[in-house]
Amino acid sequence: MTNMKDEIERIGLGPNARKFKEMFEGQNSDASRSIDVVVNQFFDAKFDFIKRQKGEYNIFAIKGRVSNVTANLFKDKLYDAACEDECRIIINLRDVSLIDSVGLGVLINTHKKADKSGGMVVFSNVPERIMNNMEMLYMDRYLHFAPDMKKAAQMMNW
Template sequence: MIFWYRKCLLLSMTNINESMNRFGLGPNVSRLQENVEKQNSDTSQTLDAAVNQALEARFDFLERQKGEFTIFAPKGRISNATVKLFKDKIYDAARYNGCKIIINLRYAVLIDSVGLGVLINSHKTADKNGGMVVFTDVPERIMNNLSMLYMDRYLHFAPNMKQAAKMMTW
């Protein structure tokens, strides 16, 4: 049985190599590999840095005070690479007694687990200090993901800024 399996595997590998040569892919693959090897060796090391810079460049974070409300509006990906740009501001605002924070997610593209952790911690901190955080204008795709995680039962959501302000009148 094992012999038969090895024979089939060897035949399939031979067929793949023959197909690559038949379609002219074999020499192209080796040329591509040679070109990659000729490039600067630190190119692969800086690729991750370039990707992170590109993602951070598209991220923006707006903060505004309107009366008793502190409004935050992240734009782009709320991820491990971008939370360092705004988490201290949100946490500082959540530490005030009776804080009223609105986080407008209209322009958020993605929220990863680290970004979600920052949003949950800001909610917890505000709640502990007698304040409230309300998330508003959440894109449908993000809201569906948050609902699957049962965050709609834990966090406060409003369809728009006006409704968010109404939720915080106590």
């Protein structure tokens, strides 16, 4: 068994959304519900990004929308990991509900940076609807996709 270094880092609700909600704490319940709706729509409050180091793999899990609103929350972490020599990165997209053009740009740039440094990025557990869009855009010919985490790890060890 390999020496497994487990390092978990998590990004949840963005700082702007937290500040916005704090401004309205103590308001009546109708106002609180309205604020929750606004925060969820404009700040992607249900967004989460988890980084985990497991052995030689950097594993990232994204939950929510990969969009122009959320990209700044995680792109630097992806780019830093991708610039490491011979990096092995698995990005689990199981809980992603949407990828817009900015989000797709971040994923493509991560792939390019890893390729340039002799590494590899594999996207795993891609929801069917998103995978259909990736195929329509011919991204399946450029990016690496695996049906699950185990297959993603196997792709890197061929």
